[in-house]
Amino acid sequence: MSRAVLRSGVWLGFYILILWSWWMMFTMSRNMDLDWIGRPGPMGEAMRAMDPRMDMYMPMAEFGPLFWMWAIMMAAMMLPTLVPTLRSYDDLIRSANGTRAGWIGVLTGYFIVWVGFAALITGVQLILLFGGIVDMLGIAKSGFVAGGLMIAVGVFQFTRAKEVCHGVCHAPMTYFLGHWKTGFLGGLRMGLGLGAFCVGCCWGFMALGFVGGVMSLMWMGLATFFMxxxxxxxxxxxxxxxxxxxxxxxxxFLLVHPFTLGG
Incomplete structure (x- = not known):
C-alpha cells in the first residue's frame, strides 16, 4: 500500500469518526424524550424520592448513560478542532521522522484526555442535577447561575492560563518541536500533553453547555465553531x-434581567 493511499485512508477514517459522532448526537438529541426512558435503578429511586410524580427513570440522571453522551459529544466537538494539529504532524511525516503510527498516537492521546474530561464533567452535572441547580437536560434553572457562569468563562479568556494553553493549541508545531517523540508511544505521549493543554483552553466552552443545554445542537455547533x-x-x-x-x-445581561431557564 502506497503512502498516499495510507494517508488518505487514515484521514478518511478520521472524518468518518467526526461525522458518526455528530450523527449520534443528532439522534440522541432528537429522541431524548422518546427513547431515553430506561429501566428503574438506584438513581431512578432517588429521583422519585425528590419528586413523587416521576414514575419513570431517566438515564440522564445516571453516570453511565450520561458519560456515554458526554464522551460522544467530546468526539463531535473536539475532533474537528484537532485538524490543524494533525496537519502539522502530517507535515513532519514528510519532512522529518514522523510516522503514521505516531499520527494515530497523537489522536489517541488527545482523545483519552477528553474522555477523562467527559467523566469529570459527567460527575459535575450529576452534582448540579441533584443539587437542584440544573434540570434533567443540564440547563441552569436560574438566570443568576447562567449569568455567573458566562462571566466566569468570559473572564478566563483574559487570564494567563488561557494565554498559555491557547498558545500551545494555536501553534502545535512549536509543541511538537519542543516535545518530539517518535513512534506510536511517542505520539501518544505528545497527544496526552496536547489534550491537557486543550482542556485547559476549552473547558469553559464545555461548561457553557449548562447555559444553552448540554444536548442542544445549536450550542454544540456554536461552541465547536468558536473553538x-x-x-x-x-x-x-x-x-x-x-x-x-x-x-x-x-x-x-442575565444578571440584570434574571429569569428561569430550566424546568
Whole structure:
C-alpha cells in the first residue's frame, strides 16, 4: 500500500469518526424524550424520592448513560478542532521522522484526555442535577447561575492560563518541536500533553453547555465553531478577547434581567 493511499485512508477514517459522532448526537438529541426512558435503578429511586410524580427513570440522571453522551459529544466537538494539529504532524511525516503510527498516537492521546474530561464533567452535572441547580437536560434553572457562569468563562479568556494553553493549541508545531517523540508511544505521549493543554483552553466552552443545554445542537455547533476559530493560525489570537467581552456582556445581561431557564 502506497503512502498516499495510507494517508488518505487514515484521514478518511478520521472524518468518518467526526461525522458518526455528530450523527449520534443528532439522534440522541432528537429522541431524548422518546427513547431515553430506561429501566428503574438506584438513581431512578432517588429521583422519585425528590419528586413523587416521576414514575419513570431517566438515564440522564445516571453516570453511565450520561458519560456515554458526554464522551460522544467530546468526539463531535473536539475532533474537528484537532485538524490543524494533525496537519502539522502530517507535515513532519514528510519532512522529518514522523510516522503514521505516531499520527494515530497523537489522536489517541488527545482523545483519552477528553474522555477523562467527559467523566469529570459527567460527575459535575450529576452534582448540579441533584443539587437542584440544573434540570434533567443540564440547563441552569436560574438566570443568576447562567449569568455567573458566562462571566466566569468570559473572564478566563483574559487570564494567563488561557494565554498559555491557547498558545500551545494555536501553534502545535512549536509543541511538537519542543516535545518530539517518535513512534506510536511517542505520539501518544505528545497527544496526552496536547489534550491537557486543550482542556485547559476549552473547558469553559464545555461548561457553557449548562447555559444553552448540554444536548442542544445549536450550542454544540456554536461552541465547536468558536473553538475551531481559536485554533486557526490566521485568526485564533485575534478572537480570544472579543469572545471574552461578548461572554461577559451576555452574563451581565442575565444578571440584570434574571429569569428561569430550566424546568
Amino acid at each position: 475551531v476559530l481559536e485554533k486557526l493560525p490566521q485568526v485564533g489570537h485575534v478572537i480570544t478577547r472579543p469572545l471574552g467581552f461578548a461572554l461577559i456582556a451576555g452574563g451581565l
